[in-house]
Amino acid sequence: MASLAQQRRAGAPWLSPPSPGIRAVKAVVIALIVITMLYPLVYVIAMSFAAPSQARAGVVFPTEFSLDAYRAIFNGGTVTQGLQNSLFITVVGTVLSLAATSMLAWGLARTRQVPGAKAVLIMVLATMFFSAGIIPNFMLIKYLGLLDSTWSLIIPGLISAFNMIVIRNFFQGLPEELIEAARIDGAGEWRIFLQIVLPLSKPVLAVTGLFYAVGYWNTYFNALLYLNDAEKWPIQVVLQQYVLAGVQIPGATLPGDAPPPPGVTLQMAVIVLATVPILVVYPFLQRYFTSGVLTGAIKG
Amino acid sequence: MSVQTAADPGTRSERAPGPTPPKQRKPSLRQRIWRERWAYTFIVPGALFFLVFAYVPMLGNVVAFQEYTPFRGIEGSPWVGFANFAAITADPEVLMALRNTLVIAVLQLVFAFPAPIALALLLNSLLSERVKRMVQTVVYLPYFLSWVIVISVWQQVLGGGGMVANLLADFGMPGFDAMTNADSFKLLVVAQVIWKDCGWGTIIFFAAIASIPNDRYEAAAIDGASGWQRTWHITLPALVPVATLLLILNIGSILTVGFEQLLLQQPMVGAEAAEVLDTFVYFRGVLGGQWGIATAAGLLKGVIGTILVLSANKIAKRLGGEGIY
Known part of the structure; x- marks a missing residue:
């Protein structure tokens, strides 16, 4: 992406640097933006480690630290269960989603040759512009017997039309000669798909996989709608219950006679635990944002 | 930055893999289907998935014309014609939800929609590529956090007993x-949307800026155009097609404002300020048991939304824009 900055460095003398005054204003604005974005997150992370006395007093930033909140949470109970549930949904969901999405994308990559593929493609694309609504979806899940099942959070969102288009675009850009050569050598379509197409498509599978994973990890409303059993709740519902709805976290106590950590640090710690996986995959995600894989597909 | 995108997917699918036999007798449809029989093993499962999970639920909307109860089911529930729709128009709560939805949607169009454009222009004007990267890394991040996390974090900072309150x-x-103040709640909602999504929204504008040929800036600079003039006359016009596209999508979803975002905060600020059409459907239908009325409201909302997006697209095309399809 040839930005102005690059053009300047590439020797475009007609782009003179702005005056010091303008640069100062820009620096202040940028600093404010960065602080607004980061400070809340940094604050929550810091407070989750705050010593009980400081957390109760309510400080702008803690100076004494303690691991009690995490110790109490990992002592067992709802939060650990929620993290496990979310991990299961995320891992299993992402794998299944990638498999289903890339299969359909490969099937629809050659709309000209395959009779009916165009119709299916239109049918899939149309789903980006409407949704049946909350209640009809709920009725379907109930009818399928998926209520109160973890699968209700995975199966209905197995294929996203948008991700399908992203992968399909990539498939269509693969060198045809390679695939044609394999076909002439007598390789079956499934073998071509598994041994040639998928290995060549690692970048796009990585980025769509990461987006699926983030989506599954962030699942909230469907869980609220479909799961009554608190044992099966993903971490987002747990977080909502204990942080926003203010329910006491059961089982979050310290071993022995130690007084339980203050509710505030417990809440902060739950927020942090729900956020950490996103922070971990974020650097990988970020590598792909601007690489056109996504923007190229927006107007598929 | 590698550009792996199929820059123009439309033409690419025309030049499809596989030999196109020159001047042969065209194979019959049945022969073509038989020849591509393997392709269907890839297509059919996915097509069935969309049929079952996107199209079949559409049929469920028939309960909008019933006095539906889950116990009696669709077959057993009595048909009531348009009674549910009549009930909606007389329901003050629907009116309240509609008003809240529209106010929030308009506020978002005014504040949240232009925010990424401004941010993209600001970042693009930065001299240091390293600073730009760093800021991008920071501003993209909140997009990937769930609404539950975002609201929880805001609660800890701006809520009662939060950091600002302590300070x-x-x-x-x-x-x-700030989290329970009904008067300023709608502005809070917009601020949250900007905080979460503004950075992410810049990506598409960066792509548009990158596609502007350099020689335009060069020519303008030689003609003596200042930095502001170049931004105003070259960069901004290049963003218009993308902005139009996004505006169409936004107008199409004007009746859908941050469902999870509002659902999460409604208990804190009350329905008066935070009830929107989607939360109305959820509370009245799933929790309140008035399935018919709630479905009717959802259906009406869906139909109006589709009409809006189609008309916005038509208008954009008439004005010389591109449209989405």
């Missing part, structure tokens, strides 16, 4: 709580 209390101003 103000130290200065002798107790009782600050």
Whole structure:
């Protein structure tokens, strides 16, 4: 992406640097933006480690630290269960989603040759512009017997039309000669798909996989709608219950006679635990944002 | 930055893999289907998935014309014609939800929609590529956090007992709580949307800026155009097609404002300020048991939304824009 900055460095003398005054204003604005974005997150992370006395007093930033909140949470109970549930949904969901999405994308990559593929493609694309609504979806899940099942959070969102288009675009850009050569050598379509197409498509599978994973990890409303059993709740519902709805976290106590950590640090710690996986995959995600894989597909 | 995108997917699918036999007798449809039989093993499962999970639920909307109860089912519930729709138009709660939805949607169009354009222009004008990267890394991040996390974090900072409240209390101003103030709630909602999505929204504008040929800036500079003039006359016009596209999508979803975002906060600020059409459907239908009325409201909303997006697209095309399809 040839930005102005690059053009300047590439020797475009007609782009003179702005005056010091303008640069100062820009620096202040940028600093404010960065602080607004980061400070809340940094604050929550810091407070989750705050010593009980400081957390109760309510400080702008803690100076004494303690691991009690995490110790109490990992002592067992709802939060650990929620993290496990979310991990299961995320891992299993992402794998299944990638498999289903890339299969359909490969099937629809050659709309000209395959009779009916165009119709299916239109049918899939149309789903980006409407949704049946909350209640009809709920009725379907109930009818399928998926209520109160973890699968209700995975199966209905197995294929996203948008991700399908992203992968399909990539498939269509693969060198045809390679695939044609394999076909002439007598390789079956499934073998071509598994041994040639998928290995060549690692970048796009990585980025769509990461987006699926983030989506599954962030699942909230469907869980609220479909799961009554608190044992099966993903971490987002747990977080909502204990942080926003203010329910006491059961089982979050310290071993022995130690007084339980203050509710505030417990809440902060739950927020942090729900956020950490996103922070971990974020650097990988970020590598792909601007690489056109996504923007190229927006107007598929 | 590698550009792997199929820059123009439309033409690419025309030049499809596989030999196109020159001047042969065209194979019959049945022969073509038989020849591509393997392709269907890839297509059919996915097509069935969309049929079952996107199209079949559409049929469920028939309960909008019933006095539906889950116990009796669709077959057993009595048909009531348009009674549910009549009930909606007379329901003050629907009116309240509609008003809240529209106010929030308009506020978002005014503040949240232009925000990424401004941010993209600002970042693009930065001299240091390293600073730009760093800021991008920071501003993209919140997009990937769930609404539950975002609201929880905001609660800890701006809520009662949060950081700002503590700070103000130290200065002798107790009782600050931005999260439960019904009067300013709609602005809070817009601020949250900007905080979460503004950075992510810049990506598409960066792509548009990158596609502007350099020689335009060069020519303008030689003709003596200042930095502001170049931004105003070259960069901004290049963003218009993308902005139009996004505006169409936004108008199409004007009746859908941050469902999870509002659902999460409604208990804190009350329905008066936070009830929107989607939360109305959820509370009245799933929790309240008035399935028919709730479905009717959802259906009406869906139909109006589709009409809006189609008309916005038509208008954009008439004005010389591109449209989405």
